[in-house]
Amino acid sequence: xxxxxxxxxxxxxxxxxxxxxxxxxxxxxxxxxxxxxxxxxxxxxxxxxxxxxxxxxxxxxxxxxxxxxxxxxxxxxxxxxxxxxxxxxxxxxxxxxxxxxxxxxxxxxxxxxxxxx
Amino acid sequence: xxxxxxxxxxxxxxxxxxxxxxxxxxxxxxxxxxxxxxxxxxxxxxxxxxxxxxxxxxxxxxxxxxxxxxxxxxxxxxxxxxxxxxxxxxxxxxxxxxxxxxxxxxxxxxxxxxxxx
DNA sequence: CAGGATCCGTTCTGATACTG
DNA sequence: CAGTATCAGAACGGATCCTG
Numbered sequence: 711x712x713x714x715x716x717x718x719x720x721x722x723x724x725x726x727x728x729x730x731x732x733x734x735x736x737x738x739x740x741x742x743x744x745x746x747x748x749x750x751x752x753x754x755x756x757x758x759x760x761x762x763x764x765x766x767x768x769x770x771x772x773x774x775x776x777x778x779x780x781x782x783x784x785x786x787x788x789x790x791x792x793x794x795x796x797x798x799x800x801x802x803x804x805x806x807x808x809x810x811x812x813x814x815x816x817x818x819x820x821x822x823x824x825x826x827x
Numbered sequence: 828x829x830x831x832x833x834x835x836x837x838x839x840x841x842x843x844x845x846x847x848x849x850x851x852x853x854x855x856x857x858x859x860x861x862x863x864x865x866x867x868x869x870x871x872x873x874x875x876x877x878x879x880x881x882x883x884x885x886x887x888x889x890x891x892x893x894x895x896x897x898x899x900x901x902x903x904x905x906x907x908x909x910x911x912x913x914x915x916x917x918x919x920x921x922x923x924x925x926x927x928x929x930x931x932x933x934x935x936x937x938x939x940x941x942x943x944x
Numbered sequence: 945c946a947g948g949a950t951c952c953g954t955t956c957t958g959a960t961a962c963t964g
Numbered sequence: 965c966a967g968t969a970t971c972a973g974a975a976c977g978g979a980t981c982c983t984g
Contacts, residue, residue, distance in 0.1 A: 724857075724932075725928075725929045725930075725931075725932030725933040725935075725936060726856045726857050726860045726925060726928060726929045726932060727856065727857055727932075728932040728935065728936060729856075729928040729929065729931055729932035729935075730851065730855075730856045730928070732932075732935075734847065734851045734856075736847075736851075736956085736957085738847075739843045739844065739846075739847040739851075740841075740843050740844055740847075743843045752965085752966090753965070753966050753967075754965065754966075757966090764957075764958055764959075764960095765966080765967065765968090766957080766958075766959090766967095766968085766969090767956090767957065767958075768967095769966080769967060769968080770956095770957095785966095789964090789965090790965040790966080791964080791965050791966050791967080792965070792966085793965080793966060793967085800935070803931060804931065806927070807924050807927045807928055807931070808843060810923065810924045810927070811842075811843065811846040811847070811850075811921075811924055812842045812843045812846065813842075814842075814846055814920055814921065814924070815841075815842030815843060815844075815845040815846035816842040818842075818845065818846075818849075818917070819842060819845060853976085853977080869945085869946090870945075870946050870947075871945065871946075874946090880977095881977075881978055881979075882946080882947065882948090883947090883948085883949090883977080883978075883979090884976090884977065884978075885947095886946080886947060886948080887977095902946095906945090906984090907945040907946080908945050908946055908947080908984080909945070909946085910945085910946060910947085945984100946983100946984095947982100947983085947984090948981105948982080948983075948984100949980100949981085949982075949983100950979100950980085950981085950982100951978105951979090951980085951981105952977100952978090952979090953976105953977090953978085953979105954975105954976080954977080954978095955974100955975080955976070955977085956973105956974080956975070956976080957972100957973085957974075957975085958971105958972090958973085958974090959970105959971090959972090959973100960969100960970085960971090961968100961969085961970085962967105962968080962969075962970100963966100963967080963968070963969095964965100964966095964967090964968100
């Protein structure tokens with residue numbers, strides 16, 4: 711219908727935008743983080759780790775991360791089925807920065823709690 | 828209606844989630860980045876820097892960033908009005924990570940272009 | 945200049961039920 | 965176990981017009 715190409719004209723710094731699109735989803739950060747903490751997780755484990763995400767969103771988010779080559783999906787064709795998720799190398803590259811973000815978040819949360827008291 | 832407290836049970840790492848909520852908006856990363864690059868920007872300057880954002884979204888996003896104490900809004904009560912935005916200290920703390928993210932994004936974009944050729 | 949207010953379509957999320 | 969399918973409501977985003 712309409713052009714969507716003008717999100718960022720030509721040269722400028724849309725890599726910021728680019729990156730945020732890839733990890734900015736509602737659950738992406740957490741999924742990446744949990745995969746980092748556990749190295750390898752099955753679908754059900756992820757689901758239990760994040761009880762607030764529905765199967766639909768979890769699947770959808772995992773597929774997006776996979777499409778962006780941040781995680782790897784390994785299917786075992788057996789009964790019952792088994793699927794394992796791991797970070798790709800590209801995904802690993804994001805960990806230090808998520809760590810930074812997490813530390814920042816921790817700090818802010820502490821601050822807020824101090825104020826609340 | 829329903830409890831929203833269970834986003835992250837008790838102890839765990841929801842700081843990741845916390846942080847993403849604060850900077851994960853569609854334009855937040857870019858706004859922070861531009862404020863970092865220019866130190867101080869007026870409303871109209873931001874608007875011109877990001878032609879793809881409407882006044883509504885720009886205002887809304889700026890207010891959110893302000894509420895989260897990532898940017899500071901300084902109003903000059905004169906005619907015509909003048910409003911300046913700057914990063915707060917807390918906002919500054921996010922710059923290294925946005926820088927990291929940007930670098931990562933640049934790298935990925937390059938990779939994709941190589942493949943496309 | 946720097947927005948505020950409305951209207952409205954699209955996208956995103958969630959609840960629920962079902963399947964190989 | 966690891967999803968898929970469907971539907972509906974909520975949130976998001978944009979266009980347009982208005983104001984101190």
